[in-house]
Amino acid sequence: MQICRHFVSQLIRSVALLAIFSTVAVQAAEKRDLIIDTDPGADDVVALLLALASPQELNVMAITTVAGNVRIDKTSRNARLAREWAGREEVPVYAGAGKPLVRTPIYAENIHGKEGLPGVQVHEPKNPLAKGNAVQYLIDTLGRAAPHSITIAMLGPQTNLALALIQAPEITQGIKEVVVMGGAHFNGGNITPVAEFNLYADPDAAKVVLASGVKLTYVPLDVTHKILTSDQRIKQIEGLNNEAGKLVSSILNEYVKADMVHYGLPGGPVHDASVIAWLLKPELFSGKLINVVVDNREGPGFGQTIADWYDTMSQPKNVFWVENGDAQGFFNLLTERLARLK
Ligand code: BDR
Ligand code: CA
Numbered sequence: 001m002q003i004c005r006h007f008v009s010q011l012i013r014s015v016a017l018l019a020i021f022s023t024v025a026v027q028a029a030e031k032r033d034l035i036i037d038t039d040p041g042a043d044d045v046v047a048l049l050l051a052l053a054s055p056q057e058l059n060v061m062a063i064t065t066v067a068g069n070v071r072i073d074k075t076s077r078n079a080r081l082a083r084e085w086a087g088r089e090e091v092p093v094y095a096g097a098g099k100p101l102v103r104t105p106i107y108a109e110n111i112h113g114k115e116g117l118p119g120v121q122v123h124e125p126k127n128p129l130a131k132g133n134a135v136q137y138l139i140d141t142l143g144r145a146a147p148h149s150i151t152i153a154m155l156g157p158q159t160n161l162a163l164a165l166i167q168a169p170e171i172t173q174g175i176k177e178v179v180v181m182g183g184a185h186f187n188g189g190n191i192t193p194v195a196e197f198n199l200y201a202d203p204d205a206a207k208v209v210l211a212s213g214v215k216l217t218y219v220p221l222d223v224t225h226k227i228l229t230s231d232q233r234i235k236q237i238e239g240l241n242n243e244a245g246k247l248v249s250s251i252l253n254e255y256v257k258a259d260m261v262h263y264g265l266p267g268g269p270v271h272d273a274s275v276i277a278w279l280l281k282p283e284l285f286s287g288k289l290i291n292v293v294v295d296n297r298e299g300p301g302f303g304q305t306i307a308d309w310y311d312t313m314s315q316p317k318n319v320f321w322v323e324n325g326d327a328q329g330f331f332n333l334l335t336e337r338l339a340r341l342k
Pocket of ligand 2: 038
């Protein structure tokens with residue numbers, strides 16, 4: 001009887017241990033290798049903090065910077081600031097393209113301020129950029145990566161990845177998927193009536209990425225304009241009483257003003273952070289696989305994403321187009337993750 005009881009308790013212990021180890025194994029297997037390509041930018045910094053506060057799910061291998069919201073020296077400084085604020089100095093930051101493939105550079109200082117970071121004081125971060133260029137880093141890293149193992153979050157103009165793909169088209173072998181903040185269909189544009197800023201800033205680059213055949217998800221204005229701040233949502237972040245909460249609430253309070261006035265919205269979008277939320281909790285979003293074409297011809301359609309939502313043209317489906325999202329779910333996630341930072 002004694003032996004039997006001992007055997008049963010041993011069995012229960014083994015089963016419990018097996019369950020714990022298999023859960024850990026599943027969690028480890030689900031951790032995503034991620035490169036964040038970005039032009040910080042207020043919402044880029046919020047996206048970087050969200051990603052860097054989520055090490056259980058995201059292995060941020062590097063941050064690569066591009067000119068966009070402001071010049072490359074400032075986007076690179078702001079990326080290093082985000083890394084410093086997140087206490088993640090081990091993540092390398094590589095500077096990349098200082099101008100688009102073909103068109104003349106444009107910036108968005110009217111929205112993001114002269115320094116690219118509204119609402120906060122910027123300083124020169126303690127740690128420098130990584131040696132080497134972002135484009136070369138992408139070529140080397142994706143070229144030698146395990147097949148289809150690395151995700152790229154594209155939070156700015158797609159110039160760096162386009163340059164890497166032009167020089168070394170074989171690097172698609174290392175790419176698991178590319179998740180782009182960009183494009184607009186139902187919502188209309190934010191830099192012209194039809195174009196969204198990141199696509200308008202370098203439509204030729206977006207075309208190269210689209211033509212490469214990599215798995216693509218677009219998180220366009222259609223969804224980011226449904227995920228809006230409110231006084232209460234920003235207060236909740238401020239109320240975290242940590243440095244990250246203070247920084248993000250100050251940035252957002254200033255950043256959302258222009259969009260609220262321009263669109264008559266009750267709050268403002270935090271575009272780029274939705275890409276990271278999509279990677280962390282895709283169940284917060286919905287969309288579908290459709291055909292997307294980018295217009296890079298001079299004229300009123302320059303930079304437009306022509307998104308065939310109803311499959312009118314019966315063309316091959318090349319983009320998962322995210323169309324809706326759970327706004328409160330997004331802000332709960334952001335607040336919960338920012339609470340983990342200092
Ligand atoms: C996009 O443009 C930039 O200004 C933002 O950072 C975001 O990536 C929104 O249109
Ligand atoms: Ca951006």
